[in-house]
Amino acid sequence: MNSLILRRGVASLAFSRQASTNAAAPCLFRRPRAPRGITVKASKEPGPSGESDSVLAEAGRRAAAFWGELDNKQRVYTVVAGSALVLSLPQIIGVLLIPLERLLVGGLLAVEEAFALLILSSARLIALVGAVGLVLAGIYLFLFPKRSKD
16 A cells, blocks of 8 residues: 555656656657757867768768758748848948948058158158258369369
C-alpha cells in the first residue's frame, strides 16, 4: 500500500514537471532551435575527411544548415528581401558613391593646393634669395671694380 502511494506520488511529480515544461513551450510539436547566427570560423584542423576545410566551404555548410532551419514564410521573406536588395543596390551605390567621391576628390584637391602653396612659397623664397644674391653681386662688381695690376 505504501509503495503504491509512493509510486503515484513520484508519477504525479513527474507529470507535473512534464506539464510545466510543456506549458512554457509555445508549441509541443517543435523541438527548440539553436540560435540562428551564422558565424564563420577558420579552422586549421583537418575535417572529417582528413583534409583541411576551407573557410568558404564551412560558410556554405553553415548557410545551408541555416536555410534548412527556416520555415516557408521566412524563406519567402528572405528571397523577396534579397531580390529587392539586388534590384535597388545600383541606386543605393550611386547615392552613396557620389558624395563619397566628392569628399575624396575634395580632399585630394585640398592636399594638392597645400602642396602647390608649399612649392610656390619655397620657389618664392628661392627666387628672393637669388635676387638678393644678384643684387649683392652687382653691388660688389660695380662698387668695387677690379683693378688691373699694370
